[in-house]
Amino acid sequence: MLKLTKQLYDDIVTNCIAGLPQEACGLIGGYPSLEKVVKCYPARNIAQSARLYEVHPLDYLKADRDAQENKMEIIGVYHSHTLSEAYPSETDLRQAPDPDWHYILVSLKDEIPVLRSYRIQQNIITEEPLIFD
């Protein structure tokens, strides 16, 4: 389960659309025990690619600082797939940095963006429900 507001959902999708034609990415901050997103942190994609992303480490550092100052944690990452479904690729699976994180995928391949969230633990991908609060 991942809780977020409709505003945060829209912010993430908007950020992904703004990144076209490249993949966009960012981090999500919130409360891990509540599985709740409180803030999203758009980040630079240093891969500058339509098929790959890599969060700029300085953007990650700044997001992590902000989250800690606000008694939160970085609880996951989002990125767009410009040409494929909102499902983790083999690259996403291989490079998932933290089994406790939430992995949000936004597909922009069709006219209407699709956002889904997953857990990736021990190479197993599990979709989780999104709860709007």
Place this chain on the structure above:
Amino acid sequence: MSVDVRLPTVLRQHAAGQSIVTIQGSTVGEVLSKLVKEYPAMADQIFSSSSDRSLHRFINVYLNDDDVRYIDNLDTVVKENDVISILPAVAGGEHR
């Protein structure tokens, strides 16, 4: 010198849940070596091998706001109250 080392969430389990630990050292490499001596379970995630103390390729290390790869890497000198941040590379994408 006494410096704070900020740990990413994935490494905190190896440091009793701490997000920041204070370590003595004069260079980034010395601080990180002492860190993994104190918390050995982190070693494989920070260094590429135990014999060759080079940083794992999926780890970024910042001294304050600067990537140490663009300073003197592990030989970068630290000052009192500096902050070293360990950041796993966050990457992926639809590439096949």
